[in-house]
Amino acid sequence: MTAAEFLDALPHLAFQMVLVLCRMGACGMVMPGLGEQEVPVQIRLALALAVSLLLLPVLAPQLPPEPREAAALLRLLALEIATGLWIGWLARLVVYAVQVAGQVIGLTIGLSSLLTQDPAMGEGGTALGRFLGLGAVALLLASGLYELPLRALAESYTLLPVGGPFGAGAAAETVAEASAGSFALALRLAAPMLLMALLLQMASGLLARIAPQTQVYILAAPALSLAGLGLLALLLPTLFDVWREAARALFALLPGLR
Template structure:
């Protein structure tokens, strides 16, 4: 019994270092992951989740993690690499989920609600109320549909793809961020495509009416119709938009580093 206690005490410093190493990656990712890393969630709750992930992953990951480096420079490089890896994975997932809020910005412009009515903690003070609503819907859908589990699973499995202490793939990191930004923008434009077409036809019709009745204040009278028609179209298309967004997230998350 005394020998087992002595072995446990001897292993505690190594386990503490491994726990701190895992926390670097998990903490950086949890602060950015969609659904659980929203700005509306207090940082203490997000950090508590990161600590819980550390306790869950420590028994499985500890045997494969490196030992404490003898030099401070090696320790700093190891910690910096883990923080950057976690932030990279969290950022990739965050960029992809911004598609719904970006679509809300485009829709607001098309229906005449482009003025900064309500700020957004993510998109900034220039976000519209509609974009803010869809941004909150993003967090709610991530939690309600269980999509948040896919980035977390990819984060846990990323140790097999990006082991601690390995070379930092700078080119691959930049390429992955650019690709995710492109995918997010493409999905946002797909979500807002019906409103773009409706705005084109609506403004073309207004121009024709203004040409035929030059003395009528067509655009002043058409502004309420544009807003009412745009919101009605949004009400009709919102279920399909959310379904398309969810399918886009499911397919995009499967391409995260470490995902199956």
């Protein structure tokens, strides 16, 4: 390609790059691991740009020509951004499961309060939920699971071609199913702590009936926290192993992989 031909093709290449970057950048803003709040925005944008540059030669034959009308161009860009956010949010729900489990565990064993505010999770966030969330992200990056959402994003161009219809109803249904699966996984992860807390509460109630003069709450609260921390320390490796396998199975259901 000569310099003159390259200059003539440059506007079309720039349009194709913007199309790919819209989907990649929107997904990268919310994707687990790469889209964490601890990662600076500049790094997230740089990663999205690098992935877009790598995929552009492969995706270029599938991309449509630039529309002549501004309304059609804006619609095309909006659909690409919505598609990227949709795929990224489906992947993000998998990490939210372990964060919600950490919040439930923290509230159950008395390590936090509903009035505690977490800058990442908002009101009701707990330190234990944040700890488990960061642990899940570290495991996600260390185990290579982040490759599955990235592959789903790259292969989504076959399932959802650029310029094609975006089924908002089907997308909303998929998000609802993924949210239900995320909460079910969170309940599974927190189930041992919930069972332990229930047994201790039953024992405390029985003790209060047997010895009414005993200050049961004063004794039960620290016992519940200590027992909860001990059980959590014992089950933490198993908890992350269960989450990793569940995350692998849920990531395999992302659009483009199934």
